[in-house]
Amino acid sequence: MRIKQFGEEPAGATPLTEEDYVGLKPKWIANRDDLNLAEAQNISEAFDKYFKSPRRTEEILDDLFVRKLHTEMYSNVWAWAGTYRTVETSIGVAPQRISEDVKVLMENAKYWFDTSNPTEIDEAVCKVHHKLVQIHPFRNGNGRMTRMFADLLLAANGRRVFSWGGGILDVVSPTREAYIQALRAADLGDLSLLHEFVRAT
Ligand SMILES: Nc1ncnc2c1ncn2[C@@H]1O[C@H](COP(=O)(O)OP(=O)(O)OP(=O)(O)O)[C@@H](O)[C@H]1O
Ligand SMILES: [Mg+2]
DSSP: OOOOOOOOSSSSSSSOTTTTTTTTTTTTTSSHHHHHHHHHHHHHHHHHHHHSSSHHHHHHHHHHHHHHHHHHHHHTTBTTTTSOOOESSSSOOOOOGHHHHHHHHHHHHHHHHHHOOOOHHHHHHHHHHHHHHHHSSSSOOOOHHHHHHHHHHHTTTTTTOOOGGGGGGSSSHHHHHHHHHHHHHHHHTOHHHHHTTTOOO
């Protein structure tokens, strides 16, 4: 089964799709706006928790932490929060590869952070963000999770969090378009657009 991806949904009282109901916990959620609100509340709690006491790089670069962060961000909303997907997504590796690919990425990434050079730290964070979101470990919420993951790595390395293009990323917008273009360039091996985008104002 393939599942729908990306924030293409227009604003308003858009009905939920059959896919959206898989594992949906709150009974009060009746449409897309409700769902967005529930997710945003949950994410904001996770944000407060993690940025009040930032983790160290070695703690973050751990496949258990990847699952933990997704759990903290979405477990009020989704029963499958923190559980790797077992279905194909429009981008992302085959479900049976997720566990190993995340582990290998975390191990490799530890070497990329063996620097105190600010530009190299930003590059390392861009690389981890792109590779993790490209694996696409979960049914949904990968973009937001991997962006918070990136910001936590920056905090752990004494860097300001990214601006993420300085605009609104959650809806169809020029900023969102630039972000997706930058990820597509990264898919082809060119991280320069993403590196520029994440600090754009
Ligand atoms: N070509 C691509 N290569 C790698 N990653 C991509 C590509 N296109 C989109 N993405 C990532 O996939 C994310 C969407 O996946 P998903 O729907 O699981 O996350 P989300 O958090 O629900 O999305 P959103 O960014 O809309 O909040 C995007 O935010 C982006 O980070
Ligand atoms: Mg999504």
